[in-house]
Amino acid sequence: MTDSIPKIRLRGLRKSFGAKVVLDGIDLDVMPGTSLVVIGGSGSGKSVLLKCIIGLIEPDSGAIEIDGRDIATLSSYEKAQARARIGMLFQAGALFDSLPVWENVVFGLLAQRKLTRREGREHAAEYLAQVGLAASVGDLSPAELSGGMQKRVALARAIAARPDMLFFDEPTTGLDPIMGAVIDGLIVDCVKKLGSTAVAITHDMASAKRIGDTAAMIHKGRIIWNGPAAALMDSGNPEVDQFTHGRREGPIQMELRR
Numbered sequence: 001m002t003d004s005i006p007k008i009r010l011r012g013l014r015k016s017f018g019a020k021v022v023l024d025g026i027d028l029d030v031m032p033g034t035s036l037v038v039i040g041g042s043g044s045g046k047s048v049l050l051k052c053i054i055g056l057i058e059p060d061s062g063a064i065e066i067d068g069r070d071i072a073t074l075s076s077y078e079k080a081q082a083r084a085r086i087g088m089l090f091q092a093g094a095l096f097d098s099l100p101v102w103e104n105v106v107f108g109l110l111a112q113r114k115l116t117r118r119e120g121r122e123h124a125a126e127y128l129a130q131v132g133l134a135a136s137v138g139d140l141s142p143a144e145l146s147g148g149m150q151k152r153v154a155l156a157r158a159i160a161a162r163p164d165m166l167f168f169d170e171p172t173t174g175l176d177p178i179m180g181a182v183i184d185g186l187i188v189d190c191v192k193k194l195g196s197t198a199v200a201i202t203h204d205m206a207s208a209k210r211i212g213d214t215a216a217m218i219h220k221g222r223i224i225w226n227g228p229a230a231a232l233m234d235s236g237n238p239e240v241d242q243f244t245h246g247r248r249e250g251p252i253q254m255e256l257r258r
Contacts, residue, residue, distance in 0.1 A: 005068045007032040007197040013062035022048045024221030035198040037212030044218050046201040087163035091170040095142040102138030105156045127156040131186050148179040159190050168200035172207045184210040205244050
């Protein structure tokens, strides 16, 4: 693979649920070692897009390429190998309440028998340290952690297998502005340290500018703008400008359920 080949390439991606068209022909490239932020309103298709890429939802049509290979053409074994290279930070953390923190961090590695339990504790301590948590936190249960600490643990789990692709689903949701900035900083540090390619979805503009190299906006199932994340607040696109500045009036109108 060369740097001229996108790490992730989407072409004509479509997904509907009944009569509801959620993705309506998505074209998008994410280059190796870069971070893409996808923004858009509630129900715009951001989460469905992410789930299609990581294989939780099967698109109706279109191509998803990883390192130039269409994943639809891969064998079951090859698909499993591709997914093993993915780390995911879920919006609500998705920690297992019944397991101590250290087991949460290395859950995937223990399940795949890549580590013994003793090795797992040591491995967990290493990645907890990378997100600013002491090894002693590993013996706590998720219920004993604050929301910010839970996000840190979830991030430690996402990077524990040293994935070359990382996905973040609304990483700052539910956090105060300071903790949100802390989590964003940790995300940037972890992505750079691993040399991973990252995709994040968010509606937090401060977060988008902090963690994204590039950005794209999805509206009515289509990508209506993409460019440098630094240009989000001054894109020149009426829909993007309305969204990023939180303006009530503009081309985007809230749809009422009937």
